[in-house]
Amino acid sequence: MQPYQFTAAEAARLIRDRRLSCEELVRSCLDRIAAREPVVKAWLFLDPDLAIRRARELDKRAVQDGPRGPLHGLPFGVKDVIDTLDMPTTQNSPIYEAARIGRDAACVGVVRHSGALILGKTDTVEFASGGRKALTRNPFNPMHTPGGSSSGSGAAVGDFMVPLAFGTQTAGSHIRPASFNNIYALKPSWSLVSREGVRMAALSLDTVGWFGRSVEDLRLVAEAFRLPGLAQPAASLKGLRVGLCRSPVWNRIEPAGAAALETAARRLEAAGAIVEPLELPAHFAGLTAAREVIGRHEGSAAFLPEYLAAHHLLAADLRQRVELRATYDSAGLLAAYALADRCRPEFDALFGPRLDVVLTPAAPGEAPEGLHTTGDWIFNGIWTLLHVPCLAIPAIRGPRGLPVGIQLVGPRLSDARLLAIAAACAPAIDSEPGWARETLCR
Amino acid sequence: MQPYQFTAAEAARLIRDRRLSCEELVRSCLDRIAAREPVVKAWLFLDPDLAIRRARELDKRAVQDGPRGPLHGLPFGVKDVIDTLDMPTTQNSPIYEAARIGRDAACVGVVRHSGALILGKTDTVEFASGGRKALTRNPFNPMHTPGGSSSGSGAAVGDFMVPLAFGTQTAGSHIRPASFNNIYALKPSWSLVSREGVRMAALSLDTVGWFGRSVEDLRLVAEAFRLPGLAQPAASLKGLRVGLCRSPVWNRIEPAGAAALETAARRLEAAGAIVEPLELPAHFAGLTAAREVIGRHEGSAAFLPEYLAAHHLLAADLRQRVELRATYDSAGLLAAYALADRCRPEFDALFGPRLDVVLTPAAPGEAPEGLHTTGDWIFNGIWTLLHVPCLAIPAIRGPRGLPVGIQLVGPRLSDARLLAIAAACAPAIDSEPGWARETLCR
Numbered sequence: 001m002q003p004y005q006f007t008a009a010e011a012a013r014l015i016r017d018r019r020l021s022c023e024e025l026v027r028s029c030l031d032r033i034a035a036r037e038p039v040v041k042a043w044l045f046l047d048p049d050l051a052i053r054r055a056r057e058l059d060k061r062a063v064q065d066g067p068r069g070p071l072h073g074l075p076f077g078v079k080d081v082i083d084t085l086d087m088p089t090t091q092n093s094p095i096y097e098a099a100r101i102g103r104d105a106a107c108v109g110v111v112r113h114s115g116a117l118i119l120g121k122t123d124t125v126e127f128a129s130g131g132r133k134a135l136t137r138n139p140f141n142p143m144h145t146p147g148g149s150s151s152g153s154g155a156a157v158g159d160f161m162v163p164l165a166f167g168t169q170t171a172g173s174h175i176r177p178a179s180f181n182n183i184y185a186l187k188p189s190w191s192l193v194s195r196e197g198v199r200m201a202a203l204s205l206d207t208v209g210w211f212g213r214s215v216e217d218l219r220l221v222a223e224a225f226r227l228p229g230l231a232q233p234a235a236s237l238k239g240l241r242v243g244l245c246r247s248p249v250w251n252r253i254e255p256a257g258a259a260a261l262e263t264a265a266r267r268l269e270a271a272g273a274i275v276e277p278l279e280l281p282a283h284f285a286g287l288t289a290a291r292e293v294i295g296r297h298e299g300s301a302a303f304l305p306e307y308l309a310a311h312h313l314l315a316a317d318l319r320q321r322v323e324l325r326a327t328y329d330s331a332g333l334l335a336a337y338a339l340a341d342r343c344r345p346e347f348d349a350l351f352g353p354r355l356d357v358v359l360t361p362a363a364p365g366e367a368p369e370g371l372h373t374t375g376d377w378i379f380n381g382i383w384t385l386l387h388v389p390c391l392a393i394p395a396i397r398g399p400r401g402l403p404v405g406i407q408l409v410g411p412r413l414s415d416a417r418l419l420a421i422a423a424a425c426a427p428a429i430d431s432e433p434g435w436a437r438e439t440l441c442r
Numbered sequence: 443m444q445p446y447q448f449t450a451a452e453a454a455r456l457i458r459d460r461r462l463s464c465e466e467l468v469r470s471c472l473d474r475i476a477a478r479e480p481v482v483k484a485w486l487f488l489d490p491d492l493a494i495r496r497a498r499e500l501d502k503r504a505v506q507d508g509p510r511g512p513l514h515g516l517p518f519g520v521k522d523v524i525d526t527l528d529m530p531t532t533q534n535s536p537i538y539e540a541a542r543i544g545r546d547a548a549c550v551g552v553v554r555h556s557g558a559l560i561l562g563k564t565d566t567v568e569f570a571s572g573g574r575k576a577l578t579r580n581p582f583n584p585m586h587t588p589g590g591s592s593s594g595s596g597a598a599v600g601d602f603m604v605p606l607a608f609g610t611q612t613a614g615s616h617i618r619p620a621s622f623n624n625i626y627a628l629k630p631s632w633s634l635v636s637r638e639g640v641r642m643a644a645l646s647l648d649t650v651g652w653f654g655r656s657v658e659d660l661r662l663v664a665e666a667f668r669l670p671g672l673a674q675p676a677a678s679l680k681g682l683r684v685g686l687c688r689s690p691v692w693n694r695i696e697p698a699g700a701a702a703l704e705t706a707a708r709r710l711e712a713a714g715a716i717v718e719p720l721e722l723p724a725h726f727a728g729l730t731a732a733r734e735v736i737g738r739h740e741g742s743a744a745f746l747p748e749y750l751a752a753h754h755l756l757a758a759d760l761r762q763r764v765e766l767r768a769t770y771d772s773a774g775l776l777a778a779y780a781l782a783d784r785c786r787p788e789f790d791a792l793f794g795p796r797l798d799v800v801l802t803p804a805a806p807g808e809a810p811e812g813l814h815t816t817g818d819w820i821f822n823g824i825w826t827l828l829h830v831p832c833l834a835i836p837a838i839r840g841p842r843g844l845p846v847g848i849q850l851v852g853p854r855l856s857d858a859r860l861l862a863i864a865a866a867c868a869p870a871i872d873s874e875p876g877w878a879r880e881t882l883c884r
Contacts, residue, residue, distance in 0.1 A: 100544045106642075109747035191645045194743045200548075200638045226746065228770030301636045304668065305551035328670030330855035334790065341783035348776065413772035 003028035005441055008074050008163035009216035015062070015073045022055040022062075022073030026117060029075045033161045039142050041135040042156040044080045045087050046120035051075070054117050069114030070223040076111055077156045077165030080121040081128045081149075081199035082208070084108055087118070091199055092126045092134065095310045105197025107166055107208050107225075114224035119162055122152025125374060128168050129201045129299065131315025133374060138180060139440055140402050144367040147177030148374025150211075154181040157211040160441055164221060165211045169384055170201045170295060172363070172377025174209040175407050178392035180367035180375065182403035182436045184426075185211045186218045189413045190387035193225055202298035204337075205291065205384055214433075215423045218391065222419060229416035235356075235424040237271045242425075243278030243350070245360040245409075248285040252378045254365030256398030261361050264395045264406045264429045268359070271428040278350070278358060284343055287382040290336035294385070297333045300324045340385050347386055348411035357421045358409040366398035383407075389415040391422045394430045403436070445470035447883055450516050450605035451658035457504070457515045464497040464504075464515030468559060471517045475603045481584050483577040484598040486522045487529050488562035493517070496559050511556030512665040518553055519598045519607030522563040523570045523591075523641035524650070526550055529560070533641055534568045534576065537752045547639025549608055549650050549667075556666035561604055564594025567816060570610050571643045571741065573757025575816060580622060581882055582844050586809040589619030590816030592653075596623040599653040602883060606663060607653045611826055612643045612737060614805075614819025616651040617849050620834035622809035622817065624845035624878045626868075627653045628660045631855045632829035635667055644740035646779075647733065647826055656875075657865045660833065664861060671858035677798075677866040679713045684867075685720030685792070687802040687851075690727035694820045696807030698840030703803050706837045706848045706871045710801070713870040720792070720800060726785055729824040732778035736827070739775045742766045782827050789828055790853035799863045800851040808840035825849075831857040833864045836872045845878070 003011065003025045014020035030048050037043060058073045067073075083089045083101040085108075090096045104112060112118060123134035125148045134151035138144040139159035146155035150167030157165050158181025167174040169187050178185035187209040195208055210221045223230060244265050246253070253261075265275045299321040306314045307322040350358075361379040368375050383390050391408045398404045408425060410418035445453065445467045456462035472490050479485060500515045509515075525531045525543040527550075532538050546554060554560060565576035567590045576593035580586040581601035588597035592609030599607050600623025609616040611629050620627035629651040637650055652663045664672060686707050688695070695703075707717045741763040748756045749764040792800075803821040810817050825832050833850045840846045850867060852860035 096545075102542045102544055103538075104747070106744070106747045109751055113747070113750035191740050192743055194642060194746065195645070196642045196744065196747075200636060203633045203637070225743075226764075226767045228767055228772065298633050301634055301667075302548070302638065304636065305546070305548045305555070305638075308555035309551055322668075325668045325670055328855075330670065334787070334854060338787055341786075344783075345776070345780055412776060413770075 004032040004160050005437055006163065007213045007217050008220055009214055011074060011163055012070065012072065012220060016067055022058040022117065023052060025073060026051050026055040026075050026119070029119065029162055036159055036161060040137055040139050040155050040159050042122055042152040042159065042161060044090060044092065044121045044123050044152065047087065050086065051117060051119055058115060058117060067115055070220045071111055072115030074116050074164055075119040075162045076116040077119055077122045077153050077162045078108060079124050079150050079153045079167050081124055081168060082108060082166055083197035084118060084121065087121055089121065092124050092132060094313045095306055103197065106194035107198065111221065111224050122156055122165060124152060125149030126315055127199055127201060127318065128170065128173055130317040133371060137371065138367050138402065144369050144402060145180065145371055145374050147180035147367060149173040150177045151374060153211055154178060154183065157181065157213060158183045160437070163213060164217060167209050167211060168198060169207050169209055169380065170205045171291065171384060172380025175380050175390050175392045176363045176375055176377055178211060179362035179405035180403065182394045183211050183213055184215060184218055185209055185392040186222065187390040188227065188415050189389045192227060192413065192415060200302045202295045202302065204294050204298060207384065215419060215426045219419050222415065227415050232416055232420060235420040237268065237273050237424045237428060240273040240421065240424065241354060241356045242268055242273050242275045243355045243358045244275050245278040245280065245358045247360050247379060247382070248280060249288060249378045252364055252376065253361060256365035256404050257361045257363060260395040260404040260406050261359065264359060267428045267431060268425060278355070281346060283339065284382065286339050287343060287385050288378065290339045291381040291385040293332055293336040296321055296324055297328065300328065344386055344412065347388065351411045357418065360407055360409055362392045362405045362407040366400050366402040366404055383409055387412050389418045391418055393422060393426050446474040446602050447879055448605065449655045449659050450662055451656055453516060453605060454512065454514065454662060458509060464500040464559065465494060467515060468493050468497040468517050471561065471604055478601055478603060482579055482581050482597050482601050484564055484594040484601065484603060486532060486534065486563045486565050486594065489529065492528065493559060493561055500557060500559060509557055512662045513553055514557030516558050516606055517561040517604045518558040519561055519564045519595050519604045520550060521592050521595045521609050522566050523610060524550060524608055525639035526560060526563065529563055531563065534566050534574060536755045537748055545639065548636035549640065553663065553666050564598055564607060566593060567591030568757055569641055569643060569760065570612065570615055572759040575813060579813065580809050580844065586811050586844060587622065587813055587816050589622035589809060591615040592619045593816060595653055596620060596625065599623065599655060600625045605655060606659060609651050609653060610640060611649050611651055611822065612647045613733065613826060614822025617822050617832050617834045618805045618817055618819055620653060621804035621847035622845065624836045625653050625655055626657060626660055627651055627834040628664065629832040630669065630857050631831045634669060634855065634857060642744045644737045644744065646736050646740060649826065657861060657868045661861050664857065669857050674858055674862060677862040679710065679715050679866045679870060682715040682863065682866065683796060683798045684710055684715050684717045685797050685800045686717050687720040687722065687800045689802050689821060689824065690722060691730060691820050694806055694818065695803060698807035698846050699803045699805060702837040702846040702848055703801065706801060709870045709873060710867060723788060725781065726824065728781050729785060729827050730820065732781045733823040733827040735774055735778040738763055738766055739770065742770065786828055786854065789830065793853045799860065802849055802851055804834045804847045804849040808842050808844040808846055825851055830854050831860045833860055835864060835868050
């Protein structure tokens with residue numbers, strides 16, 4: 001097996017034990033990228049020389065002082081709406097083609113300090129919001145989308161180009177690409193991870209998350225962020241209470257999405273969990289529309305600078321968002337805030353002795369064909385608005401041979417507990433962990 | 443009268459009518475700064491040559507194409523926690539001493555596009571949060587604080603160095619310095635103005651605002667931001683229903699603060715308003731503590747990068763905020779969110795036929811003596827947490843000869859209406875508008 005095929009956690013162990021150098025790992029990733037990038041097109045910026053230089057520095061440092069932190073030497077992709085000190089940040093917008101921001105985003109600073117090697121910037125939907133799409137293709141079938149807006153990060157991790165990457169989610173930009181690319185993702189609780197230096201699209205919604213190829217990978221990054229409660233004991237599947245939530249938008253499910261959810265439920269039951277249907281209160285059905293209202297109105301502030309300064313270079317749908325300021329619906333926005341404020345503690349309160357975790361679709365089904373779409377965020381929007389942690393796990397292959405995942409959801413600020421539960425659930429749900437490697441790395 | 447003495451609105455009119463050039467105005471401001479800066483110390487960065495060059499460009503542009511927008515040629519100060527393309531952004535932290543960020547913050551981009559001339563960066567409490575204080579002194583008495591954390595912006599506008607400036611508020615960093623420096627300030631509703639490129643301290647709280655020397659000044663900037671509803675009709679004092687809110691922290695008021703509030707109420711009544719006491723529901727008393735819980739917990743994410751990368755350069759109180767992650771009180775934080783979520787619509791619902799605007803203290807009293815303190819935010823915290831628009835108006839001189847203001851508060855997203863009401867109230871409340879000019883510009 002080549003080093004690029006290791007999960008982050010596997011590579012971290014080997015590096016710690018001095019059985020793998022950072023330089024070997026990054027060279028292997030760069031080789032993989034060289035071979036696959038012409039098809040997958042995940043990257044907007046890569047500097048192989050810089051990466052190798054950094055890897056050598058990290059190797060030297062490990063000899064002198066030990067590893068810098070839990071991510072020592074692990075290559076990390078960064079969605080190009082996130083600022084990096086040493087690389088351009090274009091947001092996939094012609095307005096920022098040449099932008100170099102002289103400071104790392106908070107999240108980049110945190111993983112860099114923990115030893116991560118920032119490998120490059122990944123392609124994204126313009127501003128992670130609208131306008132032009134990423135050029136990225138689905139590693140399992142280049143005629144299909146890898147999802148979006150975190151297209152490049154999802155595909156790069158899915159295609160074994162890089163073990164870890166950052167994405168963001170304002171509607172379903174993080175968990176959906178995880179499902180389409182057969183990978184793991186954590187969208188943390190809103191407010192637990194700083195968004196400083198990350199493109200804003202909607203103040204109440206934008207969330208930074210990360211991708212990996214195992215729950216352990218996600219946990220390594222969580223350690224770098226010192227997410228509260230990580231010291232807690234492991235969870236067990238035996239007697240775990242799982243709420244099977246078809247969600248208020250079940251009418252939008254496709255057969256492959258339904259099969260993923262039901263297969264995951266069956267596998268969890270077979271492994272000793274207690275799976276029971278969970279029906280959300282009726283007014284939760286309004287959350288999807290509320291998220292849209294909030295996204296559009298908050299977006300009218302977010303894109304005003306570009307609207308004014310570079311009107312013709314801003315996509316029509318983002319211009320329309322700004323133009324909403326002329327007919328701003330304050331009452332509608334306040335009603336949307338109020339519904340979210342009501343539902344958040346109600347959802348949290350479902351958890352306790354009778355419910356440990358919610359199991360719900362990560363996407364409607366397989367990745368759609370064509371690059372004119374990035375798929376539908378409909379199964380993600382309400383969770384983003386609820387500010388709850390969401391964790392994507394690969395589940396099945398659909399009828400077209402493409403992966404379909406599910407997501408586990410917990411109450412707000414229970415991210416560490418969700419990681420523990422996911423660690424218990426993943427071996428059951430992701431029952432063929434070697435499949436993607438065998439398919440893609442021949 | 444020298445050009446530097448004009449309000450923003452006066453100068454804008456003269457520039458539009460070609461009776462004042464941008465260059466004349468900025469040279470006058472620079473002269474004022476040269477004369478006063480040794481005492482006031484409002485600025486962390488100034489580039490007079492750049493400013494004059496920009497003024498000439500704006501003058502040329504006006505001849506060719508007319509004014510760029512409502513702020514054409516108006517010098518604008520920027521609190522140094524806000525990114526600027528062409529100037530350093532130090533956050534008054536040794537960590538960022540040399541930081542040059544290759545992009546304007548959203549708010550800077552908006553006013554620049556509207557013709558504002560970004561004059562320089564103003565001193566601030568470190569990260570607008572804690573650690574070292576600004577060196578800035580109160581223009582009315584250099585032995586006293588100008589308030590904080592927007593110390594330099596408040597003092598620069600108060601001292602007639604610049605007609606407009608940006609500040610930020612997470613607890614009381616914007617409205618309090620307005621009161622201490624005898625100026626006007628708008629802290630807009632949360633989410634109406636983008637915070638992209640502004641240092642984050644607490645995701646639910648941080649708000650960008652602006653200072654001016656009249657309500658019309660504040661409105662000019664609001665036009666640049668296209669705040670919703672600005673086209674509405676003027677308000678009248680006759681029959682205006684004013685709720686006199688001593689607030690749940692009235693026990694912290696000083697005699698000068700009480701006098702300011704009562705004087706403002708009396709003057710409004712004398713001018714035809716109907717002023718009646720407004721008692722907030724009892725549970726609003728918990729908002730001050732809730733704001734602190736939220737600020738500390740969200741701050742534990744905000745300062746993690748500096749904690750990791752530059753531990754010894756981060757102030758002890760900000761280090762402590764990060765260390766809170768080890769004993770993170772999720773239940774306490776969720777309870778604080780829940781109280782805010784409950785109070786926000788309750789506060790909004792007070793408004794209607796029986797209440798147009800709330801009149802409440804902007805600060806406990808005069809600016810305290812000494813630079814070891816920036817004064818107390820106690821009268822600002824609950825309004826920040828409620829996400830409501832707040833507008834500061836100068837009111838009286840206290841026993842030590844220092845100014846004391848009040849603030850008007852409206853329901854969420856009613857910023858345009860609050861500006862209209864303030865335009866009606868200000869001539870009554872700020873009954874000696876020439877006083878500061880006569881005192882400071884002799």
